[in-house]
Amino acid sequence: MANSSDTPTDPLLDALRAELPDQIVSTDPEDLHSRAADLGPADHLTPQLPAAVVRPQTVAEVRTAVRLARTHGRSVVTRGAGTGLAGGANAVHGCLVLEMTGMDRIIRVSAEDSTATVEPGVIVADLDAAAAEHGLMYAPDPASWTISTIGGNIATNAGGLRCAKYGVTRDSVLSLDVVLADGSLISTRSATFKNVAGYDLTSLIVGSEGTLGIVVGATVRLRHRSLAVETIGAFFPDLSTAASGVVEMSRAGVQPAITELLDSATMRALDEARGSDLARRGEALLLVQTDGHGASVEAELVREALRGLGAEVTESGSEEADRLVELRRHARGDGLPDEIRVGEDIAVPRSQLVACIEQMHDIAVAHGVELKVVAHAGDGNLHPTFSVRTSGDEPFEQVSARLDAALDDSVRTALRLGGTITGEHGVGGYKLRWLDWEQSPEVIELQRRIKDAFDPTHLLNPARGVL
Amino acid sequence: MANSSDTPTDPLLDALRAELPDQIVSTDPEDLHSRAADLGPADHLTPQLPAAVVRPQTVAEVRTAVRLARTHGRSVVTRGAGTGLAGGANAVHGCLVLEMTGMDRIIRVSAEDSTATVEPGVIVADLDAAAAEHGLMYAPDPASWTISTIGGNIATNAGGLRCAKYGVTRDSVLSLDVVLADGSLISTRSATFKNVAGYDLTSLIVGSEGTLGIVVGATVRLRHRSLAVETIGAFFPDLSTAASGVVEMSRAGVQPAITELLDSATMRALDEARGSDLARRGEALLLVQTDGHGASVEAELVREALRGLGAEVTESGSEEADRLVELRRHARGDGLPDEIRVGEDIAVPRSQLVACIEQMHDIAVAHGVELKVVAHAGDGNLHPTFSVRTSGDEPFEQVSARLDAALDDSVRTALRLGGTITGEHGVGGYKLRWLDWEQSPEVIELQRRIKDAFDPTHLLNPARGVL
Numbered sequence: 001m002a003n004s005s006d007t008p009t010d011p012l013l014d015a016l017r018a019e020l021p022d023q024i025v026s027t028d029p030e031d032l033h034s035r036a037a038d039l040g041p042a043d044h045l046t047p048q049l050p051a052a053v054v055r056p057q058t059v060a061e062v063r064t065a066v067r068l069a070r071t072h073g074r075s076v077v078t079r080g081a082g083t084g085l086a087g088g089a090n091a092v093h094g095c096l097v098l099e100m101t102g103m104d105r106i107i108r109v110s111a112e113d114s115t116a117t118v119e120p121g122v123i124v125a126d127l128d129a130a131a132a133e134h135g136l137m138y139a140p141d142p143a144s145w146t147i148s149t150i151g152g153n154i155a156t157n158a159g160g161l162r163c164a165k166y167g168v169t170r171d172s173v174l175s176l177d178v179v180l181a182d183g184s185l186i187s188t189r190s191a192t193f194k195n196v197a198g199y200d201l202t203s204l205i206v207g208s209e210g211t212l213g214i215v216v217g218a219t220v221r222l223r224h225r226s227l228a229v230e231t232i233g234a235f236f237p238d239l240s241t242a243a244s245g246v247v248e249m250s251r252a253g254v255q256p257a258i259t260e261l262l263d264s265a266t267m268r269a270l271d272e273a274r275g276s277d278l279a280r281r282g283e284a285l286l287l288v289q290t291d292g293h294g295a296s297v298e299a300e301l302v303r304e305a306l307r308g309l310g311a312e313v314t315e316s317g318s319e320e321a322d323r324l325v326e327l328r329r330h331a332r333g334d335g336l337p338d339e340i341r342v343g344e345d346i347a348v349p350r351s352q353l354v355a356c357i358e359q360m361h362d363i364a365v366a367h368g369v370e371l372k373v374v375a376h377a378g379d380g381n382l383h384p385t386f387s388v389r390t391s392g393d394e395p396f397e398q399v400s401a402r403l404d405a406a407l408d409d410s411v412r413t414a415l416r417l418g419g420t421i422t423g424e425h426g427v428g429g430y431k432l433r434w435l436d437w438e439q440s441p442e443v444i445e446l447q448r449r450i451k452d453a454f455d456p457t458h459l460l461n462p463a464r465g466v467l
Numbered sequence: 468m469a470n471s472s473d474t475p476t477d478p479l480l481d482a483l484r485a486e487l488p489d490q491i492v493s494t495d496p497e498d499l500h501s502r503a504a505d506l507g508p509a510d511h512l513t514p515q516l517p518a519a520v521v522r523p524q525t526v527a528e529v530r531t532a533v534r535l536a537r538t539h540g541r542s543v544v545t546r547g548a549g550t551g552l553a554g555g556a557n558a559v560h561g562c563l564v565l566e567m568t569g570m571d572r573i574i575r576v577s578a579e580d581s582t583a584t585v586e587p588g589v590i591v592a593d594l595d596a597a598a599a600e601h602g603l604m605y606a607p608d609p610a611s612w613t614i615s616t617i618g619g620n621i622a623t624n625a626g627g628l629r630c631a632k633y634g635v636t637r638d639s640v641l642s643l644d645v646v647l648a649d650g651s652l653i654s655t656r657s658a659t660f661k662n663v664a665g666y667d668l669t670s671l672i673v674g675s676e677g678t679l680g681i682v683v684g685a686t687v688r689l690r691h692r693s694l695a696v697e698t699i700g701a702f703f704p705d706l707s708t709a710a711s712g713v714v715e716m717s718r719a720g721v722q723p724a725i726t727e728l729l730d731s732a733t734m735r736a737l738d739e740a741r742g743s744d745l746a747r748r749g750e751a752l753l754l755v756q757t758d759g760h761g762a763s764v765e766a767e768l769v770r771e772a773l774r775g776l777g778a779e780v781t782e783s784g785s786e787e788a789d790r791l792v793e794l795r796r797h798a799r800g801d802g803l804p805d806e807i808r809v810g811e812d813i814a815v816p817r818s819q820l821v822a823c824i825e826q827m828h829d830i831a832v833a834h835g836v837e838l839k840v841v842a843h844a845g846d847g848n849l850h851p852t853f854s855v856r857t858s859g860d861e862p863f864e865q866v867s868a869r870l871d872a873a874l875d876d877s878v879r880t881a882l883r884l885g886g887t888i889t890g891e892h893g894v895g896g897y898k899l900r901w902l903d904w905e906q907s908p909e910v911i912e913l914q915r916r917i918k919d920a921f922d923p924t925h926l927l928n929p930a931r932g933v934l
Contacts, residue, residue, distance in 0.1 A: 110818060111717075111718070112817060112818035157663045167634075170667065171634070184909045185909075186913070187907070188910070191885065192814040192815060192848075192886050192887050193847060194635060194846045194887075196623065196624045196887075196889050196891055197887050197888055197889050197894055197902060197905050197906065198902065198906060199675055199679075200670050201914070203667050204671050207663050207667055212666075223722075224717070224720050227720070247579045250579075250581060254760075292760075292761050293761025293768075294760025294761030294762075347662060349582070349657075349658060379661045415657075418657055420662040423659065424661055426663050431664075435664060438657070440654070443653050443665070446653070446920065447668070449920035452920070453919070453920045454916075465665070
């Protein structure tokens with residue numbers, strides 16, 4: 001049992017190696033480093049290294065790993081593909097990282113039930129593709145959906161473009177299999193469309209960022225896949241008018257599947273990166289998709305409503321409009337080499353969208369930073385990105401402080417307008433500093449007690465998601 | 468302070484009278500008796516009388532009442548209109564009943580936000596009517612919606628006819644104001660469409676049957692009110708084929724707003740009670756409503772799909788079909804004077820609907836009882852009613868035992884088919900006896916801990932909703 005190397009023995013590692021297959025336990029430094037963080041803002045958190053990365057293939061292996069971590073008093077941080085933007089999957093020092101990407105089977109797609117049963121490591125777009133074979137779709141489509149896992153989407157209650165009409169991840173999850181902190185395995189409920197037996201553990205665990213249990217299986221609801229989809233691009237002379245198009249379409253009785261808003265800075269960045277020709281055509285782009293059996297009727301109502309606001313609107317059936325949706329999926333884009341930037345994920349009631357966007361611009365001006373805005377406008381969910389092109393004259397800390405101040409102000413603005421600090425990315429570790437700006441001490445205390453009810457020793461994703 | 472009457476003084480009553488307006492505190496025996504139970508099965512529970520009924524007009528009065536009940540070690544049972552069917556609002560001996568019907572203001576309907584903010588005592592159909600003035604609707608429409616309150620609907624996570632397409636109550640609730648057992652007042656979250664800050668307390672409290680807190684305000688999401696609605700009545704030669712129509716419509720790519728199934732016994736009962744002429748036309752009736760901008764396209768697809776199964780289908784625009792929906796809303800109807808009956812609220816995955824209905828008939832035959840079935844078929848939610856017409860020869864206890872045995876078997880069947888003991892009525896007190904048939908000890912234990920986290924002394928609706 002003695003370890004002959006120079007490294008002192010870690011009894012957790014010994015136990016993991018004794019009870020789990022060799023190939024699923026890694027202490028390779030490269031693995032430890034690459035699994036230390038998700039895609040959240042790296043500069044805000046000092047990365048901490050896990051002791052090991054375990055890639056379970058079975059529920060039994062998950063339970064064993066949890067049991068061993070508990071026995072050895074070590075935290076468990078669960079991750080999917082690590083595409084989160086809030087540090088919710090960041091490791092804590094010496095923890096066990098459970099990487100669920102190896103459990104990636106689509107167990108069953110039932111066309112009769114309009115459901116799919118999946119393991120947590122399934123890529124979201126793959127689930128949607130499997131549903132498509134039956135004329136169905138899995139609706140939630142976060143920008144990361146070609147690389148992110150359903151387990152990660154469940155952990156963060158991921159949104160996406162189509163959730164304006166079809167709801168967020170929570171609205172598509174019927175039942176979860178979950179390994180709890182004590183190693184027990186529960187099924188939250190039967191996978192019927194309606195079920196009011198007891199408390200809604202399913203909804204509670206969706207969006208809990210790995211802090212209440214480890215999702216090892218899910219049955220999700222599928223929706224009809226629309227054969228008819230109409231896409232409308234509407235270029236506006238100014239951003240506020242474009243934003244007001246959201247309410248105008250609603251007034252016309254239309255529920256678009258997608259309503260995305262891009263400002264001129266975003267269009268310019270896309271033009272530069274992708275060779276498109278957007279910025280020339282207006283100061284803002286509203287991108288709308290209608291679907292279902294009324295898609296063309298709704299599209300006509302959309303065109304009429306947006307033209308009434310002075311927009312230049314693409315014609316029916318134009319291929320350009322479809323290309324615009326693809327461009328939108330890349331709209332947050334990559335940073336420039338000399339750029340420091342920070343992004344947000346605030347959401348406000350729809351009626352406050354125009355005011356919120358205008359105040360974002362005021363904030364950028366006040367702090368001397370650049371602003372780009374894209375928004376899931378139908379949901380009032382904005383992604384402002386504040387950035388500074390560094391000249392080298394200003395110390396990094398100073399630039400960073402200005403950006404942080406802009407971020408703080410943007411969050412304050414969202415809250416003042418009746419909104420939230422996070423619409424779809426989650427709190428993770430990154431947004432903990434704002435959580436008590438939004439939540440009252442009583443709400444924070446209730447959440448602490450719920451955490452304690454599930455995980456009394458704070459084994460799972462400690463210091464993430466809730467204060 | 469001495470009480471001069473013969474009745475011994477109840478210090479809780481003295482305190483309530485000292486701190487609350489006279490007119491909202493009642494100890495009138497008629498009030499105590501009429502507020503002792505909801506519309507659940509009376510014969511299964513011995514009614515217990517509250518010490519007082521308080522009808523608060525303000526949040527402050529709710530908080531005072533809760534504080535006084537806690538101080539005096541007495542339970543609080545909250546009720547709306549008392550239309551629940553599972554005993555969830557039944558009083559416990561000596562408790563304080565909070566009747567929320569006096570807090571019935573619609574605070575705000577925002578067309579721009581597609582939301583409404585209401586007090587808990589608002590009648591659900593009134594909320595829908597207020598939304599209608601803005602071209603919107605409040606979607607959940609349980610059979611009781613012209614008399615039940617939004618607070619009661621939230622407590623039970625009520626379903627209804629339209630929830631096949633628009634979801635249950637939980638899917639329409641954005642934010643709740645809740646008085647907790649310790650008397651504190653929380654707002655669960657901001658009323659944005661998307662919000663992932665912390666745990667989803669809103670969804671947890673919806674459907675918790677008054678056991679976690681007292682809902683004193685709600686902001687709900689409204690949907691577009693469809694101008695076009697098409698109703699299709701389809702008469703089938705047998706019930707199983709009618710039930711299979713649900714999957715057939717789904718295969719045709721249609722998401723009806725309403726999909727209701729009535730069996731021949733239900734049709735006969737309606738014919739007797741309402742003078743209709745349904746039973747002559749088939750052994751089962753599937754009642755379908757499509758809405759939205761594609762309503763007529765979808766209706767044509769429905770007609771085609773159901774005719775393909777051998778149904779006799781009503782023509783487009785027939786007034787008869789609309790009358791059928793009104794009839795359906797009364798389909799569970801009143802009992803006959805010489806009839807003893809018990810009803811259920813099971814739900815199964817949609818693919819199991821046909822098997823479930825067939826097994827309900829086998830169960831009725833096995834126990835020598837009559838069966839009627841209506842179903843929210845699109846959701847797989849069945850309401851079988853078992854009944855016996857008493858000849859007087861058989862003792863009541865014996866009849867009751869046969870009915871109970873049939874009920875137990877129906878619940879076992881639902882669970883065996885992957886379903887639940889309650890699709891939309893709730894557990895209340897009545898279905899506690901089945902809850903551990905559905906839920907594992909681990910799930911029951913988790914729910915106990917959640918209850919303890921919110922309400923450590925079990926002040927609120929004790930022994931209801933969770934084991």
